[in-house]
Amino acid sequence: xxxxxxxxxxxxxxxxxxxxxxxxxxxxxxxxxxxxxxxxxxxxxxxxxxxxxxxxxxxxxxxxxxxxxxxxxxxxxxxxxxxxxxxxxxxxxxxxxxxxxxxxxxxxxxxxxxxxxxxxxxxxxxxxxxxxxxxxxxxxxxxxxxxxxxxxxxxxxxxxxxxxxxxxxxxxxxxxxxxxxxxxxxxxxxxxxxxxxxxxxxxxxxxxxxxxxxxxxxxxxxxxxxxxxxxxxxxxxxxxxxxxxxxxxxxxxxxxxxxxxxxxxxxxxxxxxxxxxxxxxxxxxxxxxxxxxxxxxxxxxxxxxxxxxxxxxxxxxxxxxxxxxxxxxxxxxxxxxxxxxxxxxxxxxxxxxxxxxxxxxxxxxxx
Amino acid sequence: xxxxxxxxxxxxxxxxxxxxxxxxxxxxxxxxxxxxxxxxxxxxxxxxxxxxxxxxxxxxxxxxxxxxxxxxxxxxxxxxxxxxxxxxxxxxxxxxxxxxxxxxxxxxxxxxxxxxxxxxxxxxxxxxxxxxxxxxxxxxxxxxxxxxxxxxxxxxxxxxxxxxxxxxxxxxxxxxxxxxxxxxxxxxxxxxxxxxxxxxxxxxxxxxxxxxxxxxxxxxxxxxxxxxxxxxxxxxxxxxxxxxxxxxxxxxxxxxxxxxxxxxxxxxxxxxxxxxxxxxxxxxxxxxxxxxxxxxxxxxxxxxxxxxxxxxxxxxxxxxxxxxxxxxxxxxxxxxxxxxxxxxxxxxxxxxxxxxxxxxxxxxxxxxxxxxxxxxxxxxxxxxxxxxxxxxxxxxxxxxxxxxxxxxxxxxxxxxxxxxxxxxxxxxxxxxxxxxxxxxxxxxxxxxxxxxxxxxxxxxxxxxxxxxxxxxxxxxxxxxxxxxxxxxxxxxxxxxxxxxxxxxxxxxxxxxxxxxxx
Numbered sequence: 001x002x003x004x005x006x007x008x009x010x011x012x013x014x015x016x017x018x019x020x021x022x023x024x025x026x027x028x029x030x031x032x033x034x035x036x037x038x039x040x041x042x043x044x045x046x047x048x049x050x051x052x053x054x055x056x057x058x059x060x061x062x063x064x065x066x067x068x069x070x071x072x073x074x075x076x077x078x079x080x081x082x083x084x085x086x087x088x089x090x091x092x093x094x095x096x097x098x099x100x101x102x103x104x105x106x107x108x109x110x111x112x113x114x115x116x117x118x119x120x121x122x123x124x125x126x127x128x129x130x131x132x133x134x135x136x137x138x139x140x141x142x143x144x145x146x147x148x149x150x151x152x153x154x155x156x157x158x159x160x161x162x163x164x165x166x167x168x169x170x171x172x173x174x175x176x177x178x179x180x181x182x183x184x185x186x187x188x189x190x191x192x193x194x195x196x197x198x199x200x201x202x203x204x205x206x207x208x209x210x211x212x213x214x215x216x217x218x219x220x221x222x223x224x225x226x227x228x229x230x231x232x233x234x235x236x237x238x239x240x241x242x243x244x245x246x247x248x249x250x251x252x253x254x255x256x257x258x259x260x261x262x263x264x265x266x267x268x269x270x271x272x273x274x275x276x277x278x279x280x281x282x283x284x285x286x287x288x289x290x291x292x293x294x295x296x297x298x299x300x301x302x303x304x305x306x307x308x309x310x311x312x313x314x315x316x317x318x319x320x321x322x323x324x325x326x327x328x329x330x331x332x333x334x335x336x337x338x339x340x341x342x343x344x345x346x347x348x349x350x351x352x353x354x355x356x357x358x359x360x361x362x363x364x365x366x367x
Numbered sequence: 368x369x370x371x372x373x374x375x376x377x378x379x380x381x382x383x384x385x386x387x388x389x390x391x392x393x394x395x396x397x398x399x400x401x402x403x404x405x406x407x408x409x410x411x412x413x414x415x416x417x418x419x420x421x422x423x424x425x426x427x428x429x430x431x432x433x434x435x436x437x438x439x440x441x442x443x444x445x446x447x448x449x450x451x452x453x454x455x456x457x458x459x460x461x462x463x464x465x466x467x468x469x470x471x472x473x474x475x476x477x478x479x480x481x482x483x484x485x486x487x488x489x490x491x492x493x494x495x496x497x498x499x500x501x502x503x504x505x506x507x508x509x510x511x512x513x514x515x516x517x518x519x520x521x522x523x524x525x526x527x528x529x530x531x532x533x534x535x536x537x538x539x540x541x542x543x544x545x546x547x548x549x550x551x552x553x554x555x556x557x558x559x560x561x562x563x564x565x566x567x568x569x570x571x572x573x574x575x576x577x578x579x580x581x582x583x584x585x586x587x588x589x590x591x592x593x594x595x596x597x598x599x600x601x602x603x604x605x606x607x608x609x610x611x612x613x614x615x616x617x618x619x620x621x622x623x624x625x626x627x628x629x630x631x632x633x634x635x636x637x638x639x640x641x642x643x644x645x646x647x648x649x650x651x652x653x654x655x656x657x658x659x660x661x662x663x664x665x666x667x668x669x670x671x672x673x674x675x676x677x678x679x680x681x682x683x684x685x686x687x688x689x690x691x692x693x694x695x696x697x698x699x700x701x702x703x704x705x706x707x708x709x710x711x712x713x714x715x716x717x718x719x720x721x722x723x724x725x726x727x728x729x730x731x732x733x734x735x736x737x738x739x740x741x742x743x744x745x746x747x748x749x750x751x752x753x754x755x756x757x758x759x760x761x762x763x764x765x766x767x768x769x770x771x772x773x774x775x776x777x778x779x780x781x782x783x784x785x786x787x788x789x790x791x792x793x794x795x796x797x798x799x800x801x802x803x804x805x806x807x808x809x810x811x812x813x814x815x816x817x818x819x820x821x822x823x824x825x826x827x828x829x830x831x832x833x834x835x836x837x838x839x840x841x842x843x844x845x846x847x848x849x850x851x852x853x854x855x856x857x858x859x860x861x862x863x864x865x866x867x868x869x870x871x872x873x874x875x876x877x878x879x880x881x882x883x884x885x
Contacts, residue, residue: 042822042823042824042827050824051824053816053817053818054812054816054817054818056824057815057816057817058816107817108816108817108818109816109817111819112620112817112819121435124815124816138805148568148569149569149570149572150568150595150819151408151567151568151570151593154567154568155568156571
């Protein structure tokens with residue numbers, strides 16, 4: 001057990017050092033960048049993805065109805081100072097969308113942010129802000145350009161409630177860690193974990209510093225909801241370098257506040273999914289609905305594998321924090337529901353169909 | 368109008384290119400008039416304040432998912448007048464629609480029906496339809512599906528359009544004026560694509576409407592509004608449809624619908640049930656279309672007679688007594704008799720109703736009906752028409768139109784802008800309300816799922832739901848019109864009568880048809 005844990009730490013360290021290229025595969029990057037020009041074409045190669053998007057909102061709403069992330073200290077304090085009206089704005093959740101691509105989900109989520117900050121009616125997503133990241137410069141540009149076409153989304157972008165960042169998850173964690181260490185003294189919420197971070201230089205942490213962002217690194221600013229739609233199956237797995245979907249998930253979970261959700265969707269690695277996603281969906285026109293080479297079946301993830309990784313990730317993420325090991329799993333919730341594409345009817349949530357192919361999953365971090 | 372056409376017409380782009388065709392629109396934007404100030408942005412702008420446009424607005428205001436959307440409606444007519452419309456209980460407008468139960472339940476759902484003056488609306492429970500050439504007959508009622516202990520179910524409810532419009536306006540007013548702009552007495556002087564606002568959003572794919580007061584020569588600059596979703600509820604010559612460059616196909620029937628508000632003789636309680644109201648429709652193949660008498664309250668009825676333009680002109684020019692005689696004749700006499708009567712010389716000077724001399728048309732009817740076999744049950748014929756309300760005899764051309772698509776980026780068409788059908792089944796307004804219900808639902812789904820209301824991915828749901836349905840009903844009416852325009856007793860007449868008899872005698876088929884019509 002001890003050796004395993006040491007190995008795990010080691011993996012993690014190498015992951016951190018490899019930095020901006022860790023979880024992102026060069027092949028995947030070029031594949032999706034090539035699709036960029038047609039990303040927002042409703043009849044284009046990403047049509048199936050566009051059609052799935054409303055279901056992501058449904059699934060998020062179902063997670064929130066099960067357990068709402070508790071109000072954060074900052075949200076409640078700002079609500080109490082900003083207005084004297086007793087009913088606060090119920091839409092306080094901070095979202096992070098990892099691997100946002102051309103912004104299909106991120107933009108739709110931004111649209112769900114209420115335009116009036118004084119509203120007292122809860123929106124289905126309860127979103128207050130969203131940060132969306134993607135490693136592809138081309139796609140981020142597409143996303144930003146498209147966001148300008150909608151005055152409401154554009155206003156959110158200008159107001160900072162909505163933000164696109166062209167970076168990898170690892171970059172984001174690094175920048176958040178450094179910024180949170182900078183803000184360590186004024187921000188009371190980060191004081192619990194910032195003790196060891198004072199030595200961290202604020203500039204270019206990735207290149208010049210030795211390995212300091214170890215598991216005991218300062219907890220970065222966290223999000224109520226982190227989303228990972230159709231991403232995990234595109235993560236490069238290089239065991240020799242210690243890079244795996246597992247380490248990627250661990251990083252994602254680090255960014256989730258206690259009581260918050262990590263929500264994603266992916267494809268199961270089963271015979272029906274191979275048939276549907278590789279043989280049929282990527283078949284030549286008119287049968288296929290997905291561009292050839294979008295998926296690699298070997299990278300698909302089964303629900304039970306994912307659940308295992310998530311549990312492992314939660315434990316790893318808890319390393320160095322007071323509550324550790326299996327104890328962190330106490331308050332966790334796991335949720336999984338299959339989704340099926342019926343030509344002519346579109347996507348339908350079908351509980352129990354997880355192993356046929358596409359499915360939504362969510363994990364709630366214990367408080 | 369011509370200049371509007373030119374300024375609004377976009378270069379033709381094939382549908383698939385159009386969907387991804389933002390560059391084409393951007394290029395077009397350079398032609399648009401430069402706007403000094405950025406336009407006011409609305410979520411939904413509806414052009415046209417008829418039943419469809421107002422229905423959409425009322426539906427959006429009624430749903431919690433869409434009540435907060437910023438909406439606008441533009442109408443050339445004075446909506447204040449429509450709001451304060453009123454007639455006494457003895458007079459009825461000649462513009463009447465037969466609302467199906469599903470239309471009524473939609474209006475109830477969105478809280479409009481409470482504002483309808485139901486004393487002026489007449490539900491009917493039975494429909495008598497027969498072929499004037501062969502006598503083949505079909506009776507539509509729900510008696511087969513209702514138990515004897517419940518009231519007979521309604522086939523449809525006759526409602527004056529003005530009554531409905533007034534109710535829609537009251538319902539909209541009741542929803543408050545937050546996020547709502549009604550531009551009454553206002554014309555859309557142009558629609559063009561917007562432009563990129565420096566340090567702001569890029570509106571180059573957004574429709575921008577220039578609004579001007581309808582009757583005004585003041586040179587104040589037109590108001591500019593931008594629409595996330597522009598809804599064309601602006602009728603058969605829809606400017607919105609032209610802006611979107613959506614083509615329509617169709618034809619003119621070369622028929623006119625003659626309408627009038629009539630009063631009927633007191634019902635004979637022996638043959639007519641007091642609780643069951645009946646609509647009557649007789650197909651007159653040799654005269655160009657059916658005549659229908661639809662019940663209104665207080666023993667009044669609304670007439671719709673589809674016939675050739677020549678016959679329509681003849682009928683409209685008849686003095687009241689002759690007109691009444693022609694309507695009564697049309698439900699009772701043979702095609703030959705009717706053709707003769709429609710060619711009789713009209714009296715040189717209109718005889719007054721009080722004149723004791725017998726009207727020549729009345730005279731003809733009286734002796735011809737004695738020599739014409741009549742149905743065994745008197746209730747198979749409508750009661751005699753005894754009066755025509757002054758100023759209600761009018762006619763309108765019958766046309767068939769169907770837009771090639773109902774949606775385009777940031778554009779949706781509803782009602783007559785999308786489809787105009789033959790009125791023989793009384794489905795026109797019902798299709799419009801069906802469109803509106805579906806579009807309001809689509810908008811609500813989009814609003815709760817972070818979708819852009821004007822995005823084609825949002826709108827294709829609406830189009831998918833309505834296009835085939837409307838085409839089917841419009842097509843069925845067209846087929847019926849053609850089938851019942853073949854005169855004589857040839858094979859077509861035999862076949863259609865055989866079909867009618869089969870449908871009438873096989874309850875299963877009839878039930879299926881009636882549910883389909885709902």
